[in-house]
Amino acid sequence: MTQGPASPLPAPKERRRLRENRSLTQADMAARLGVSRATVRSWEAGRSAPRGPVREAYTRLLLADPALPRAEVNTPQEDVAPELVGAGTGTRAGAGTGTGTGKKPSSRVGERPGRNRVEARIAEELLAGDGNEDSGLSEPSLTPAQAFDALYSFCAPALVRQAYLLTGRRELARESVERAFQQAWYRWPEVAVDPDPAGWVRATAYEYALSPWHRLRPRYRHPEAPPADAADRALLDTLLDLPPVYRRTLVLYDGVGLGLPETAAETEASTPAAANRVLHAREAVTARLPELTSPEDLHRRLAELASAEQLRAAKPRTVRWYGERRAQQWTRAAIAFTALLIGVTVLTLGTAPDHYEAPLAPPETIHGLPPRAAPGPLSAAEVKLRARLRAQEMNGPERLIPENR
Template identity: 65%
Template sequence: MGVGAENGTSSGTAAAPSGEPAVQGGAEWYQQPLGTCADVGAEDPPSASVPPPPRLTPAQAFDALYAYCAPTLVQQTYLLTGQRRLAREAVERAFQLAWHRWPEVAVDRDPAGWVRAAAHDYALSPWRRLHPCTFQRREPPPTDPADRALLTALLELPPPYRRTLLLYDGVGLDLPDTAAETEASTPAAAGRLLYARETVTARLPQPVAPDDLNRLLAALPSDVRPGPARPVDLRARADLHARRWIHAAIAFTTLLLTTTALTLHTAPDHYEPPVPPGAPVQGVPPRAAPGPLSKTEQKLRAKLRSEAAAGPERLHPEAD
C-alpha cells in the first residue's frame, strides 16, 4: 500500500462509520461498517430483500479503522520524519488519542483524516527535537540513490512545507483541505507547495516532473510497516493512560485542598500591628552613681530599721 492509497480515506466514505451512533442494549452501535472506496462504489442500491450491514460496536469500529489506516499512516509519517521507530510511535499515539476521544472521532466526517492529523502533529512536534532518543540512533537511508536523494530533500524542507507536499502530492488532498489541515491559508499553502516541489525536484539526480512526485512518494516507504501492537493493546493503553490522568488529577486536587485548609488554619485571623523599632531619647542626662548618704538620709535609714518589719497599720506624718 502506497502513500496515495489513503486518497479514498480522506473523502470520509471509506474508513469511517457514517451516521449518528444509535443506542441499543445500553451500548453505542454504528450503522455502517468500515470498508474501502471500491467496496462502497461497487455496492448495489439498497433493496428491501438485502439485509442491513452488521452493526459494529465502538471497539470493532476502532479496530477496523486501525486495520485500514495504520499501514498508510506509518508510511506517511516515515516520509515526514525519516525514522521508522518515530513513525510507528506517532501512529500508535494518534490511535490511542482517537480511542480516548472516540465519541468525537466516530461521528467525524473523516475519522481517518482526524487520526492522520494527530499522527502528523505528534511526529512534527517541536519538543520531539529535544527527545534524547532522537539523537541516539540514526536509521540507515534507503539503498537506492534516487530514493535516498528524495528522502534527504524532503527532510531538509521546513516541517510545514514538508507536510504540505506530502498531503497534496502524497495523500492526494486538494489545496483547500491541505491548507486547512496545515492551519494555513490557501495562498500560503500554494506558495509552500510550489517552493517544496521546486526544491525537491532540483535535488533529484534525474529530472522529474512535479506530477510524478506522487508515484515517487508512494514507492519510497513501501517497506515500512506498522509495529506489532494490536488494536486491543492500543485501546488498553489508552484506557490505562486515561485512568492515570484521572488519578493524577484527583491527587493534585486533594493536595491543593489540603494545602488550602492548612493555610486557612494557620493564618492569623486579625490584624496585629508590627512593633515599632526602638529609638534613642535625646536630652536626658546620664544616670549618676549613688554617693555617700547625707545626715538626713542616715537618720531616716536608722528610723526605718528600728520600726517593726511589718510596719504600722497606718502611717501618720510627723513634723521634724
C-alpha cells in the first residue's frame, strides 16, 4: 500500500533493498527523481539524504507497492547547501529553500545553458562536487580516454572562467586548466578512482594559477587588457587586490557554490578559518563595491564577470596529446641525465688515482754555505807541469799477463 507524503524515510541499508524489490536500478531511480545516479548511490550509502520534495518523492517510490504501475515523478529540486554561520539567512546564495516558493536556483560560475535537467545536475556535481559522491565517469564500459574526455568536457569550460577570476589573465587561465588536465591524464589511474575527480582537477588548476613563480615569466610581467565594462573592471580589480588564499576561498564559496566544509577541505584550512576568510573577503569587496552587500548579488556578479570573457578551452584530444608529449620529453630528459651521470662517474673512476701519492715539499733556500767555485784558466806553473808530464815517457812496469798453466 502506498504510504503518504509524511512517511518516514527508510534507513540507508533498507533503501537499496526496497529499490531492488521494485526492480529499479539506480539509473531508473535517478531518472524518475531528476537527480544523478551518483546522488542515489550516495543516499543508499548513507553519505547524504534527500530534502524537500525530492525526499517525499523518494520515499513514495521506495515504499510504493511493487504491484502498482510505476508513476513518473518529476520533482527535481536542489539540495540546500549549508550557509555560513552568522553571515546569511540560512541558505546559500542562489539555492532553493525547498519550501515550494518556486524560486529557481541561480547557475554556477561557468555553467552552460540549454542542458536538460539530468545533464545539468551531473555537470553541476562535476563542477562543484561535494567531495563525497562519485562523479559517475569511471564506468567499466568507458575507455580511459573516453572517461577523460567526458570529465574534460564537463569541467574545462567552467574551470577556465574560474581561473580567470583568480588570475585576471586569459592565457594563464587556459594554461592552468590545460596543465591540470595534463597532470590528471598522466596520473589517470589515481584520478579515475578518486571520489571527486572534478575537485582533484580544480585544486590542481587553482594551485597552478596562483603560483607566485608566474610573475618571473617575461610574458606575464605586464598586465593584460582589462574587461570592457567598467563594473567588471572594478570587480576584477577588487578580486585581484585580495590575498590569494582569500580570493580562492571566495571564488569557491560564492562563485562555484561549494559548501563551507568542502571549501575548507579544498583550501587546506579548518572550517572556522574558511568562514573567517569568506567574511573578510566579503567585507573587502563590499567596502569598494557597496552594491554587492548581498551574497546573492555577489554570486550573480561573479557569474556575469566569468561569462563576460570569451574563454575557450582546447579540445580534450589536444590536451591528452600534449600531456603525453610532455611526459615523453620529461622521460627522455631523465634518461639522458641518468646516462650523463653514469658516464661522468665511469670517467672519474677511470682517471682518478688508485693509490696515495705524498705531495712534494716546496723548494727552500739554504743559507750559510760557501758558493761553489767554477773551474778557471790554468796558471803558468800548472801549464809547465802539464807539459812536463806529457813529455815524459811512461817507464812503469810492464803489463802483467797471467800465464795459463
